Amino acid sequence: MTALTLPQSDLTTGRNAAAQFVGDVWVLTKRSIARIRNEPETLSNVTIQPVMFVLMFAYVFGGAIGIGGGAYHSYLIGGMLGMSLAQTAPGTAVAVVSDMSTGLIDRFRSLPMSRAAVLTARTIADLLTQVIGAVVVAAVGLAIGWRIDNGIGNAIEAFALALLFGYAFTWAGVCLGMVLRSPEAAQQTGFIIFLPLTFVSSAFVPTQSMPGWLQPVAEWNPMTSLAAATRQLFGNPNPAAAVHAWPEQHAALAVVCWSAAMLAVFAPLAVRLYRNKGR
């Protein structure tokens, strides 16, 4: 039986649970990054797509959208940032469904590893792709004439808020991936959820231009809060400042509250769904 046992120096079992969790997450995040290196085209949703949308809104629709003072090119980037980050969530769902449908997840579930690590690593890898998305949106924004007009400190705060918001959506994407059965279903359901979420908001048009019955919906849409908060922090045109609803008046706080609420609901739910998978 001696051949069966490994020396204690080869094992990490002596480390505490938190260190083991971080180690597991790191190992699995590297796995997701290796996948991206292998298939860089999976990054198109945070590279080509945002460039396309910025150019389309700036040069096709933008001229027809009145924002009540200020340049549409400057207005656009705050909304674009929110859209580019939140719309990575269906991609997260697709990745989770694909993972769950392979035998690999059964192996992970039979290992003495942390239950939450698989999903957390997925969200960390997707957060890294969101950073790429934020950089791309900012770069193409600068190219079309968008500027940071309120100091670099506020701009950093704006990006941090956008990434927090994007990260919270990633956990929603994980839950979606856990309850759906095929990558196609995840893609389509994601589209159905995230399209109205993005467009019934102030991401691309001021909420004041919408019919009265729709305005409260748009005003309380988390996407509207993020667009308003980032526009304010960048010093860009922000028509939402004239709206008296609470999320517009406290946009940054609203983003933090929305994100915290989503994390509090979706992260534990995702881990619970993972634990019970196949029961």
Add this chain to the structure above:
Amino acid sequence: MSEEPAIVAEGLVKCFGKTRALDGLDLTVPRGTVYGLLGPNGAGKTTCVRVLSTLIKPDSGTARIFGSDVAASAQAVRKTIGLTGQYAALDEYLTGRANLIMIGQLSRLTAKAAKRRADELLERFGLTDAAGRAVKTYSGGMRRRLDLAASLISHPQVLFLDEPTTGLDPSARALMWDIVRQLVADGTTLLLTTQYLDEADQLASRIAVIDTGKVIAEGAPADLKASVGGQRLLLTLAEESDAAVAAQVLAPFATGLITPDEHSRILEVSVIASDGLATEVVRALDTAGVKVSDIAVRTASLDDVFLTLTGHVAEENKTS
């Protein structure tokens, strides 16, 4: 060390909707042995392995691996087991080596130990040349070997092999069998599910035959075979017309009734095994003037066991 067997399962029940996949399954697997779970598709073999490897919880009943309960002490159980399922549990986009290192680290090995073990196992399973390639470029046999290597990375004391050779060609299957024999020689306990009777016969020192979620027979392969009639005598006569005479001559040797087929030169008879049986039979037939063109004595196969116990043949053709 206590006398606790490697695996003990008592009254396992698991339902999926209206289907009782496990229906009061009992199992005891001694340490350091290869134990075969034999049964047709849908008998409950995979569900049994999934319960024992902590992937699903039983609805009732208990199971212990080296004394640790699979439901209550799942993390402790996971430290002692390895699992190779029916489908390769690997990341298609990572290289073979990266897969092993990842699974090693997740099995609580340090990065250094995981790399060392990965290289050892790649060497041992003849995968060193393919180590730097993405798994999606591997053949079926290579995937199975890498998958098995992944299960072994942390030196599990109990290894579950769920249909390890289903879909493999004969040479890949032979290689898998060699690996299994090496593992048990190293002291690992193996629980092997298979629908191939010859595989269970070749590898397992004990076998449980499962049907509809229950163990319907258990024992060493030789005992199971003996239980359905010991040995079989196969006789090919030179002349069809001698069949009736031959049947009379054979009657004292047979354990059952002989019903000769007048249109066949072949007689198959259950007999009591004894040394020099064939010689005695030939001599007796010769005395009676019956010419024999061929005679063979074979042990009852697990196919015979299976047919006798379940009333249907093993469904090998479904996957081969």
